Amino acid sequence: MKKQELLEKNHDSRTRCIVYTRVMGYHRPVESFNVGKKAEHNQRVKFVESKDCI
Incomplete structure (x- = not known):
């Protein structure tokens, strides 16, 4: 099932x-948020910490 x-x-x-x-x-x-702020939020780059740093 998809x-x-x-x-x-x-x-x-x-x-x-x-x-x-x-x-x-x-x-x-x-x-x-208003439409513009939602669009800005969707364009943000999410920070992902690598496991090597731990």
Whole structure:
């Protein structure tokens, strides 16, 4: 079964996840951003620490 089919099949039983980000020193939910701020958030590069640094 494809991933998209599985997601559609279980759509009603899934729990909604709220994503928060730190803006100007405090945390805000991304869903409350305007269209421009959401686009800016999607373009950000996510930091991934390599396991060699640990």
